[in-house]
Amino acid sequence: MAMFVHLTAAANAPRIRRAGIRADSRGQGGARGLYCFPVLPSYTLTHQWLRELARFGPKGSLVAVHVRLDDAQEVLTGHYRDRAAGAQQSVSAAEAVRRIGALADPRGWEVFLPRPVGAREVHRIRAVPQVAGWRYVPNAHGTRPCVCFGCAVRGGYGSRRLRERHQDPLDGPLPPVPVLLARIDAAGDPGDPAELKAALHWFGRRRRGPVDRLARLAAHPDPDVREELVWAVGGWSTPGTAELLDGLADDPHPDVREAVAAVRED
Incomplete structure (x- = not known):
């Protein structure tokens, strides 16, 4: 049996003891499952992901869940950079432990289990120091x-x-909003695409903005401008944003429709 560590919020510990670990994460190719790492002789390397996960995870401390998997269990393993390229390899749990353990520097490597973990597979749950591991990148x-x-x-x-x-x-x-609006007005009607996209780039850095002043760009003849408009306002909480995105969701160009779907999924 291969032993792995899964790091999660301490608040999840009672549920994990009772029902196991949910398959809440997305892996390579969109597969659902959970991430873990082999138990190595080095405590620091075993828990290397803790500080990085704490940057984006839930509030509160994290705990280490030790999980026993059958040696023949199929998992995905590789460096985290390989995930986006689809280069992580499908191997057995025992082979994943062997490969990672043989590396001179296993920092940044990960193991993805494409299924949930049952309560009987949980070996133990324990507290860990919250300062182990690297941040940002190794x-x-x-x-x-x-x-x-x-x-x-x-x-x-x-x-x-x-x-x-x-x-x-x-x-x-960030340039002030009046400056950005002046750039958009100076771009003309319907407006120079390069100037409009440059101004919309800065609007995308904001959490709110003048939806009513930008709504006319939804009818711009250049689909790149309409797509940039989606990325600019997609994260805004300003009233009227949802209605603007509703109209762009039916845009004749597929890139614009895909952008709307992407910002709404996030």
């Missing part, structure tokens, strides 16, 4: 963090101070 300590919009965590500890000290050339301070 070997991130000592390197300047990226502060671009794609990498920065809004509201994260020290995030504003980092943005002020190390402004990203592409994702610097």
